[in-house]
Amino acid sequence: xxxxxxxxxxxxxxxxxxxxxxxxxxxxxxxxxxxxxxxxxxxxxxxxxxxxxxxxxxxxxxxxxxxxxxxxxxxxxxxxxxxxxxxxxxxxxxxxxxxxxxxxxxxxxxxxxxxxxxxxxxxxxxxxxxxxxxxxxxxxxxxxxxxxxxxxxxxxxxxxxxxxxxxxxxxxxxxxxxxxxxxxxxxxxxxxxxxxxxxxxxxxxxxxxxxxxxxxxxxxxxxxxxxxxxxxxxxxxxxxxxxxxxxxxxxxxxxxxxxxxxxxxxxxxxxxxxxxxxx
Numbered sequence: 001x002x003x004x005x006x007x008x009x010x011x012x013x014x015x016x017x018x019x020x021x022x023x024x025x026x027x028x029x030x031x032x033x034x035x036x037x038x039x040x041x042x043x044x045x046x047x048x049x050x051x052x053x054x055x056x057x058x059x060x061x062x063x064x065x066x067x068x069x070x071x072x073x074x075x076x077x078x079x080x081x082x083x084x085x086x087x088x089x090x091x092x093x094x095x096x097x098x099x100x101x102x103x104x105x106x107x108x109x110x111x112x113x114x115x116x117x118x119x120x121x122x123x124x125x126x127x128x129x130x131x132x133x134x135x136x137x138x139x140x141x142x143x144x145x146x147x148x149x150x151x152x153x154x155x156x157x158x159x160x161x162x163x164x165x166x167x168x169x170x171x172x173x174x175x176x177x178x179x180x181x182x183x184x185x186x187x188x189x190x191x192x193x194x195x196x197x198x199x200x201x202x203x204x205x206x207x208x209x210x211x212x213x214x215x216x217x218x219x220x221x222x223x224x225x226x227x228x229x230x231x232x233x234x235x236x237x238x239x240x241x242x243x244x245x246x247x248x249x250x251x252x253x254x255x256x257x258x259x260x261x262x263x264x265x266x267x268x269x270x271x272x273x274x275x276x277x278x279x
Contacts, residue, residue: 005176013169020162024268030057030147031272037062038069039123040273041148042082045130046109050138055148069095069123076137078102082125084110095123101131152275159269163262171254186253189260 032040035056043053054073056062062071069084084095097108109126130138142149150158174186269275 009169009173009176013173016165016169027147027268027272027274030055031274032056033271033273035059037071038064038084039071039082039125042071042073042080042125042127044075044080044127045133045138046126046128048128048130050130050135050142052138052141052145053148054145058145058148075101075131075141076133080131082108084123084125097125099125099127104132106131150274155269155274156266159262159265162265163258166261167254167258170257171250174253175250186249186256190252190256192260 028034032055037056037059039056039059039062041053041055043051045051054075056071058073060072060074060079063069067085067087069082069086071082073080073082078101081100083098083100085097086095094110097110099106099108106127106129109128111124111126133141170186266275
């Protein structure tokens with residue numbers, strides 16, 4: 001029975017890891033931030049029942065100088081040309097936009113997006129018109145670019161579900177196979193999580209953070225996280241065979257893996273331009 005359980009756990013875990021890794025590699029090729037273009041995304045039919053968004057990996061061409069940016073997107077085998085005009089802009093003012101398709105000009109709106117490390121902001125272009133395309137044609141375009149149609153909420157829901165799956169798997173593995181390798185890994189995860197929660201979350205509490213600033217807070221919290229990891233590891237080494245302790249630690253370890261994995265996925269989505277950071 002133990003062998004069957006171990007095989008199932010190993011198979012499921014390996015399948016999930018391979019699937020997520022493959023999907024991450026795919027997203028890396030289509031991520032807006034990887035395309036090195038001045039436009040993050042183009043959306044047509046905005047605020048209609050069938051809006052369609054295009055990521056830069058589908059752009060036919062893109063050129064930029066000090067006054068203009070022009071990108072071309074293939075829409076139903078015709079080029080949709082987006083022109084951004086930077087002439088005589090005031091500080092922090094967004095460029096003016098015009099879109100051309102099938103010999104006709106359409107107005108478009110430019111918004112800022114694509115947060116990346118507090119340095120790089122890209123322009124996201126929105127066109128309210130459907131460019132004369134039928135709903136069937138728009139739906140076909142959506143299917144061809146399905147990954148670009150997921151909004152920020154959808155991406156965060158996906159990351160939450162994946163994190164929950166990994167947290168549950170971690171809890172089961174810790175409970176069923178409490179060996180020293182898993183013990184050390186889980187202890188480090190919990191210690192790192194304590195450090196992260198202490199530093200990042202306490203920054204948001206002004207009365208506490210104002211006190212911690214004078215106490216050289218980051219170094220103190222790092223030491224606290226290290227001591228937490230070492231302390232948990234020592235406790236488990238002394239009492240590992242106690243079943244109740246293993247059950248409690250499995251739950252704590254699963255929750256922490258859930259949180260850490262969620263942070264990693266969120267960081268990946270932010271660095272790729274799929275979501276905009278909230279800080």
